[in-house]
Amino acid sequence: MIKISHETPLCLLEDSRYFNDYDYALVHLLDEEPEYAKYFLKSREKGRHIILDNSLHELGESYGDEGLLKWVDKLHPQEFIIPDVWQDRNASVVNARKWAQIELPKGVEKVAVVQATTIHEASTCYQTYKDLGYKKIAFSYGASYYNDVVPHPNKHLGKALGRLSVISALYEMKVISQHDRIHLLGCSVPQEFGWYRGFQCIESIDTSNPVMATLENIRYSNAGLDKKPEANMNNYFYMNDSDINFELLTHNLTKFKEINDL
Numbered sequence: 001m002i003k004i005s006h007e008t009p010l011c012l013l014e015d016s017r018y019f020n021d022y023d024y025a026l027v028h029l030l031d032e033e034p035e036y037a038k039y040f041l042k043s044r045e046k047g048r049h050i051i052l053d054n055s056l057h058e059l060g061e062s063y064g065d066e067g068l069l070k071w072v073d074k075l076h077p078q079e080f081i082i083p084d085v086w087q088d089r090n091a092s093v094v095n096a097r098k099w100a101q102i103e104l105p106k107g108v109e110k111v112a113v114v115q116a117t118t119i120h121e122a123s124t125c126y127q128t129y130k131d132l133g134y135k136k137i138a139f140s141y142g143a144s145y146y147n148d149v150v151p152h153p154n155k156h157l158g159k160a161l162g163r164l165s166v167i168s169a170l171y172e173m174k175v176i177s178q179h180d181r182i183h184l185l186g187c188s189v190p191q192e193f194g195w196y197r198g199f200q201c202i203e204s205i206d207t208s209n210p211v212m213a214t215l216e217n218i219r220y221s222n223a224g225l226d227k228k229p230e231a232n233m234n235n236y237f238y239m240n241d242s243d244i245n246f247e248l249l250t251h252n253l254t255k256f257k258e259i260n261d262l
Contacts, residue, residue, distance in 0.1 A: 002193075002262055005051070006253070007208040007233055009215075011241040013039045019253050022049035024206045026233070027063045029055075030071050033237075044075055051111070051206070052077040056084060057140070057186065058234060062095075069102075076105050079136065079183075084113040087143060089121045093128050100132045111183060113138045117145050122166050123175050130180075136203065139163055141186035156227045160192035167199070176201060191224030194260035208233060210252035215239070219248060220255040 003021040010033065016023075023043045030037045043050060052075060054062040062068075062083035072080050082099040085091035092115040099110060112129040114137060116122035122145075129137050146162025147155055163184075170176040184205040187193065190213075196202050212231040213220065256262075 002202055003049070003204040004257075004262060005204075005206045006211050006256075007206065008211050009233070009236050009239050009244075010036060011239065012211070012244070017043075017048070022051060022204070025050055025052045025071075025075065025077065026055050026058060027052060027068055027071050028059055029237070030075070031067060040075060044077075049079075050075060050077040051079040051081065051183075051204070053081045053206075054083050056086060056113075057142075058232075060086070072104055072108055077108060079109050079111050080104065081111045081113060081138060081183075084115050087115055087117055087145075089116050089125045091115075093125060096129055096132055096134065100134070109136060110134060111136045111138055113140060113185065115140075116143065119145075119149060119166055119169055123170055123173060126170060127175055136181040136183060138183040138185050139167060141184070141188055141192075141207075154226060156188040156225075159188040160195075164192065164195050167196075171199070171201075188228045189225050190220065190256050191259050193262065197261065210256045211249065212236070214245060214249040214252050217245065217248065218252075220252045220259070222255070222259065224255075224259050 005020045005024040112134045146159040150161040152158030178200045180201040181203045212229040215231045
C-alpha cells in the first residue's frame with residue numbers, strides 16, 4: 001500500500017497524525033520553530049515513520065550539511081532525503097556520491113532525488129543512484145522538462161502528465177523495475193497519483209495539495225483540480241486553526257484518497 005503524508009501548518013500538526021500514514025519533516029523548520037521540532041521528536045518517541053526532507057523546494061537550495069547531519073542524529077528518521085540541486089543532474093550526482101560515503105545512524109535510509117532537464121538525463125541520474133547503492137529514489141513534481149515531455153496547454157496538467165510519462169518511459173527502458181522503491185515529491189494536480197495504478201514500485205508520496213487547496217477555499221471535485229493551489233507552507237505555516245474550514249479540509253482529504261483509489 002502506498003503511504004501518504006500531507007504537510008500542514010503548525011496548528012494542524014497534532015491533527016495530522018490521524019490522516020497521515022507517516023510524518024514528513026522539513027529540516028529548516030526544525031531549526032526555526034521549537035514547537036515543530038517538539039512534534040517530530042514526539043513522533044519519533046511514538047515510533048511513527050518519519051521522512052526528513054532537505055528543504056530544497058522551500059529554500060531554493062538544500063539545507064547545509066551541518067544542519068542536516070544534526071537533525072539526522074537528533075531525529076533518527078527512517079528515511080532522509082539527501083541534498084540535491086534543482087534541475088542539475090551532474091551536481092546532484094556529485095552530492096549523491098559524497099553522501100553515499102557518509103555514515104548515518106543505524107536505521108536511517110538515504111533517499112536520492114532525480115534531477116534532470118531531459119528524459120535521458122533522468123534515466124542516467126536514476127541509474128547512477130542505483131549503481132551507488134541507493135535503494136529508494138524520488139521524483140519531484142515541478143521539473144520544467146515535464147512540460148517539454150508533455151506540451152499540454154495547461155501547464156499544471158502537463159507537469160503531472162510529464163512526470164508520469166518520464167517514469168513510464170524509464171520503466172519501458174527497464175531502468176525502473178517493479179521491484180524498485182520510488183517516492184513522489186509533491187504534485188501539480190491531486191489526481192496524478194491515480195494514474196500510477198499498476199506501478200508497484202511507488203512506495204510513498206508527500207503532498208500538501210489538499211491542505212493548501214483548503215486554505216484557498218478550493219473544493220476538490222470528483223475529478224480533482226485543473227491547477228495547483230498557490231498557497232504554500234512558507235505563507236501559511238503560522239496561521240490559526242480558527243481560520244481553517246475543517247469541513248472543507250475533511251472533504252479534500254477524503255476526496256484525495258477517493259480520486260486516487262488510495
